[in-house]
Amino acid sequence: MDVTLSDEDLAFREEIHAVFRDEFPDDIRRKRDKGVPMERGDLVRFQQWLHERGWAGANWPVEYGGTGWTPVQKYIFATEMAEANAPPIVPFGLSMVGPVIYTFGSEEQKKRFLPDILASKVWWCQGYSEPGAGSDLASLKTRAELAGDHYVLNGTKTWTTLGQHADWIFLLARTSTDVARRQEGISFLLVDMTTPGVTVNPIITIEGDREVNEVVFEDVKVPLENLVGEEGKGWTYGKVLLQHERANIAAVAISRFRLRRLRDQTTKPVRGAAPLSEDRNFMRKLAAVEVDLRALEYTELRTLAAVQSGKAPGPESSILKVKGTEVQQAIDTLYLEAAGYYALPYVQEQYTLDADPAEWVGEGAETQTSLKYFNFRKASIYGGSNEIQKNIIAKHVLGL
Numbered sequence: 001m002d003v004t005l006s007d008e009d010l011a012f013r014e015e016i017h018a019v020f021r022d023e024f025p026d027d028i029r030r031k032r033d034k035g036v037p038m039e040r041g042d043l044v045r046f047q048q049w050l051h052e053r054g055w056a057g058a059n060w061p062v063e064y065g066g067t068g069w070t071p072v073q074k075y076i077f078a079t080e081m082a083e084a085n086a087p088p089i090v091p092f093g094l095s096m097v098g099p100v101i102y103t104f105g106s107e108e109q110k111k112r113f114l115p116d117i118l119a120s121k122v123w124w125c126q127g128y129s130e131p132g133a134g135s136d137l138a139s140l141k142t143r144a145e146l147a148g149d150h151y152v153l154n155g156t157k158t159w160t161t162l163g164q165h166a167d168w169i170f171l172l173a174r175t176s177t178d179v180a181r182r183q184e185g186i187s188f189l190l191v192d193m194t195t196p197g198v199t200v201n202p203i204i205t206i207e208g209d210r211e212v213n214e215v216v217f218e219d220v221k222v223p224l225e226n227l228v229g230e231e232g233k234g235w236t237y238g239k240v241l242l243q244h245e246r247a248n249i250a251a252v253a254i255s256r257f258r259l260r261r262l263r264d265q266t267t268k269p270v271r272g273a274a275p276l277s278e279d280r281n282f283m284r285k286l287a288a289v290e291v292d293l294r295a296l297e298y299t300e301l302r303t304l305a306a307v308q309s310g311k312a313p314g315p316e317s318s319i320l321k322v323k324g325t326e327v328q329q330a331i332d333t334l335y336l337e338a339a340g341y342y343a344l345p346y347v348q349e350q351y352t353l354d355a356d357p358a359e360w361v362g363e364g365a366e367t368q369t370s371l372k373y374f375n376f377r378k379a380s381i382y383g384g385s386n387e388i389q390k391n392i393i394a395k396h397v398l399g400l
Ligand SMILES: Cc1cc2nc3c(=O)[nH]c(=O)nc-3n(C[C@H](O)[C@H](O)[C@H](O)COP(=O)(O)OP(=O)(O)OC[C@H]3O[C@@H](n4cnc5c(N)ncnc54)[C@H](O)[C@@H]3O)c2cc1C
Pocket: 125, 126, 127, 128, 129, 131, 132, 133, 134, 135, 136, 158, 159, 160, 161, 162, 212, 378, 381, 382, 383, 384, 385, 386, 387, 388, 391
């Protein structure tokens, strides 16, 4: 495996780096650096900023407005984005439904949906999970029954991330029960959230935030033209999307940035206390996570080298997902330990943009450190839980 960057790749990295350094919206940068949560408008504006530079479709083919970058260039881009502490890309449009539509959708669907997804003009959400169907997704109960030129949709989706902002939802629904395998007879539908019969109910998570929702469908009319690909083949399309999702969840470059930021903080005394670098136990734990992260980086680079030489990413994305989320959560724990008592939400007001970073240990505002710790318990559950990924690795990677 050769991990040396060519002269062209080095020039590419310099170009991306310079744009993030010189043109990245200053107000968003300040919020990110101080740990102030991103609002819908910030996320949309950031993605539109990427779009203006032609970078929104980092993984998309050129014919649909994508960059056409090589796997190494995509890797460099993700690294530079993390190093700039840029907000995460909301994955549902650009990383999930977009690739499904350009791969399996009709020409009309491509024309109708892809430009708006690329320009982040429309907010999408993902309707896979149901109250009784998560890991065992094929047991989903939402039904779409054909009635002339439309389907009638009934059922409930749950854990729908940021569904409160969504204009559209892509979902899996059962269109037939007369099947040999449960994975058959499931279809991939695109549904306008303003259609009568769609209700979005909030679910408040442990850190007190509304990030997920329940979405209920009662006799919702979905035009036949919103079926993606063939009826009953949604499982195949949905699986492609999950592989994209898993590789993104690993977030290796972001972990590298966060860990380096934490190591930098260990050298400074805060509130008159000795610097963390004098706490040998803490530094030993920090070093152990750094070693794990380094090993993960090499796994990612090995996958990258395989993709660069023309192989499709396969079940190895499950390894990246498991290890990537374990490292993320280990970093969350280190930040929490570093901030200690000050991470507790009731100890102090959340920091504002005027607060002085020299006064805290953590990811910007210390209070955010604990909220993030609680919020990111999700990482080992969503995108297919880590236990399920281990089953996939056992079967498809180790051949057990
Ligand atoms: C914050 C958050 C955001 C999410 N966002 C979305 C979203 O936007 N859209 C969407 O569709 N879904 C979303 N999900 C749902 C997510 O994909 C599911 O939670 C996940 O697939 C697990 O399903 P479940 O919650 O029903 O748990 P279950 O499937 O009931 O699992 C419960 C436990 O049993 C374990 N388990 C289950 N089966 C096995 C097995 N065969 N072998 C070993 N262990 C097993 C699991 O690992 C887990 O620990 C989100 C979830 C969270 C937490």
